[in-house]
Amino acid sequence: MPPRQRRAAADGGNGSSVTPDLVRVDSEDSKEPANEGEAPTTKSTSVSDKITPAPSPLLDSLLGTYGKFSGNTFTADQGLKIIQWSSWAISYATANSHKHGLSPGLRKLYGEISMTRYVLRFYGFLQSLEGYRSGSWAGGQWNDGRIAKLAKYAMAGSMLAYYPLEHIAYAGWKCPELVRVDANKFSAISCVFWTTYIAGDFAVSFLKWKELGKKARAMRDDLMRAKRTDDKQAVIDILEKENELRGKLRHVKLQMLRCMLFILPSINWSLPNWATDPLLDELHLNGLMLGEAYVSVYQSLRSMLG
Template sequence: MTSKPTPSMPLPSIPLTSLLSLTSSIDSLHVPSSGLDKSMKLLGYTCSLLSNILHIEGVGCPPDLPKGLQSVGDEMSIARYATRLCTGIPSTINALRTNSWAWGDLDVEKEIDDEERGVYPYTNKAPHAVDLVEKSLPWSMAFYYPLEHLAYAGWNMKGLIWDSSSTGKGGNRDEGRWWKANTISAVSCWAWLWYIVGDIVVQAERIYRIGAILKKLEGAQSKESVRVKLLSAMRTHKVMLAREVLFLLPGVHWSRLDWAENPWMKKWQVDMLMWMEAVVGWGNEIAIKYGY
C-alpha cells in the first residue's frame, strides 16, 4: 500500500504593496531622526574641529584632550552611519513612491498680471530640465545608502569583501588585497555628489524664480500676504543652497578613490566646512521647530 505524498506547503507571497507600506511605516517611525542626525553631526564636527585647533603648536591643553575630542568626533560619525542603517533606505523608497522630497509648485501665477502670467520666471513650475533633476535626487540616494551600508559593514567586519583578482603570492587569499571599504565609501559618495550638485541646481533656480516674482509684486499692498509667504520660502531655499555649497568640496574630497591614502583636502578644512554646514542645518531645524 502506497502512502499519499504529503502536500508541500506553499511559500507565503508578500505583495509589493505590503512592502511599500512597510517602508512607509518604518520611515514615519524614524522621522525625528533627521533632527537627531543634525545634532549628532554638530557635536561630532565640533569635537573634531576643536581637536584640530588644540593640535596647533603653542596651544596649552592637557596632552590627551585633542585625542579624546577626536575620538568623540569619530564615534559620532560611526553612530550616524549606524543610525542610517535604519532610516536611509526606507526614507528613500518612500520618497520615490510618494515624491515627498519634491518642493512642489509655487501657486502664484494668479497673482501675476495677465500679460506675463505663465511666462518664465513668473510661473508656478520650474523648467522641465530642472524638474527632471529634482526627480532624480531620490534615485541618487537609492544608490548611496546601500553602498554606504556595505562600506560600514566592511569597516566593521574585516575581510567581508575580497577582490579575487588581487591574491598574494601563490594565490594565498590571506596575502591578497581585501577590497577596501574606503573604496566602496568613495563610490557611494559619487551618488552623494550627484545629489549635492542636483540640489544646488534646484535651489538656485527656485531662488531665482521666487526673487523675480517678489520683484514683480513689489509695492502691491494687496499682495502682501503672498510676498510674506514667498519671502519665507526664499529664506528656506537660501539655507538649503548654503548647506549644499558647504557640502560640495567635502563631497569631491570623499569621492576620490584614494581619499584616505592621498587626501585632496586637509582634515581641518573638511572638518571646518562640515562644521559650518552642521551649524546652518541645526540652526534651521531650531528655527522651523520654534517658528523663528
C-alpha cells in the same frame, strides 16, 4: 585619513515629523468643609499645589521645539553633526594643550559619532524610494518642471544608490572578517552619488530661488496697487504672503550655501585614494563640514520657528 575620521554624509531632505503633545493633568484642590462648632480654617492645599511649578511658556516652547527636532531622523542627525564636528574643532585647537587628555578624548568622540551617524543611514534607502516614487523631494508644486525632475532623478535617484553602498562600506569597516570588501573603495563610489545629489540639490535650489524671486517682485507690485487704492485688507493679506515668501527664499539660499560647503568634501571623498592621499587637508576638509553643520541646524530651526 582613517575611516573613523571620515565624513558623515549628506542630509536627504527636509522632512518633518509630528509628535504628540504632552497633556498636563491638573489635580483638583481638596476642599474639606470645616467641622461644625470649630473655628473657621483656611482652605486646605493639596500636595500638587505645593510642588507644581508655575507655567513657563519659554521652557515649554523650547521643549516643544526640541521634541520636533530630535524626533525627526534628518534633524536629529544634524544635531549629531554639531557634536561631531565641534568635537573635532576643539580637539584640533587644543592639540598642543597642557591638558594632555583633552584633544585625544575629543578626537575619539568625534570618530565615534561619525560611525554612529552611519547607523542612522539605515533609514535612508526607503525614504529615498518614497521621494523617488512620490516626487515629495521637490518640496511642493513649482511652475518650473525641471525642479520636480531634478529632485526625482538627481536627488532621490542618486540616494537610492548611495545608501546601499554606504552600508557595505560601514559593514566592511566594522565587520571585516564577515564582509570582505574594500570598504574605502565602496565609500568612494557612494560619494560619487552623494556629489550627484549635491549638484542636483544646488540646481533645484537655484531654480526655486528664481521662481520665488519672480513671485516676490509680482507681490511687491500688488502691494503698491493695494496701497494706492487704500485696500487695507488686501495690504494685510499681501504682507502675510510676503513674509511667508521671505521665509522660503531664506530657506533655499541657506540650502545653496550648504551645497557649496559640501561640494569640495564630497569630491575629496569621491576620489579612489581619499584615505591615503586626500585632496584637502584636515583643517580645510573638516572646517567646511563644521560650517555646514551649523548652517543646517540654523536652517532647520528657522523653518520650525517661522
